[in-house]
Amino acid sequence: MRVDISGPQAPRHALEVHRHAARLGYAPLHTVRPPIDVPDPVGHALGLAAGLNADAVVVYDLETVSNSPSRVCEMFDLETVCPPVTWAAAASGAADATHAHPEQPLTVWAAQWIMQQHKECRAFDCQRKASAYSFLVREGKIVPPVGTPRERAAARGLAFLPRRDNDVPLPKGVNLETLLDVLAGLADYTPTSKR
Numbered sequence: 011m012r013v014d015i016s017g018p019q020a021p022r023h024a025l026e027v028h029r030h031a032a033r034l035g036y037a038p039l040h041t042v043r044p045p046i047d048v049p050d051p052v053g054h055a056l057g058l059a060a061g062l063n064a065d066a067v068v069v070y071d072l073e074t075v076s077n078s079p080s081r082v083c084e085m086f087d088l089e090t091v092c093p094p095v096t097w098a099a100a101a102s103g104a105a106d107a108t109h110a111h112p113e114q115p116l117t118v119w120a121a122q123w124i125m126q127q128h129k130e131c132r133a134f135d136c137q138r139k140a141s142a143y144s145f146l147v148r149e150g151k152i153v154p155p156v157g158t159p160r161e162r163a164a165a166r167g168l169a170f171l172p173r174r175d176n177d178v179p180l181p182k183g184v185n186l187e188t189l190l191d192v193l194a195g196l197a198d199y200t201p202t203s204k205r
Contacts, residue, residue, distance in 0.1 A: 011043050012051055015073050023070040023091075030091045031068040039064060050115045052076050059086060078144045080137055081111055109136045116145045 016023045024041055031038045039062050044051035052075050059067055066087040069075055075082050079097045082088040088097040109131065112124070124142035133140040146152040155162060163170040 011041055011070070012074050013043065014046055014051075016070065026091050027068050027070055030089065030094065031066075034066075034068075034089060036066055036068065036089075038068070052078065052081060053115070056082065056085065076144060076148060078141065080140055084111065084137070109138050111137045111141045116142060118146070118149055118151060121145045121149075122151070 011020055011024050011027070013020050027041070028038050040058065042055040042058050044054040048054045055067070064086060066089055067075075067082050068089040069091070071090055071092045072079060075088070079088050080100070083097050083100050085099065087099050089095075109128070112120070114120075116124075121142040124138055125146070128136050128139040128142070131139045133143045143152065147154055157165070160170045
């Protein structure tokens with residue numbers, strides 16, 4: 011619970027977090043309220059959660075974890091109340107040291123340096139770049155795009171060329187025509203009620 015984020019709604023948010031955790035079957039161990047002067051409140055809370063051997067971290071919204079669910083998911087499942095979403099903990103050993111989250115709190119200079127060093131990485135795949143990017147957004151140094159890459163390319167009159175490493179092969183026995191037939195069937199589906 012971050013008072014600097016929740017403000018006067020903090021007691022209500024804390025109650026909703028406890029109720030949400032109970033609904034999901036978690037036994038709340040501790041409500042963490044980092045001091046306002048802590049430079050890294052998310053790291054402070056994660057350290058306490060690790061010390062308590064917690065299974066999950068339940069927060070009111072993503073702003074509580076500085077809009078960086080990947081940082082929490084390195085060690086814990088993350089549950090949010092608003093919206094009610096679960097982010098599963100990442101598999102251990104997924105990132106090597108060069109792409110793992112920075113171990114020290116970032117500065118603007120350090121985050122910009124990381125962005126330059128990892129310019130070929132995608133923030134989705136590189137935890138270090140994701141941390142630097144989210145830090146620069148919070149500091150107002152980067153304004154994240156509103157549209158998707160496809161929409162931005164269309165607005166500029168450019169052809170959208172998806173990255174080849176993202177192509178997922180279709181399962182055996184499935185072709186594009188079959189998928190289109192299934193989608194057409196779903197679009198024409200009308201539920202019938204039994205009376």
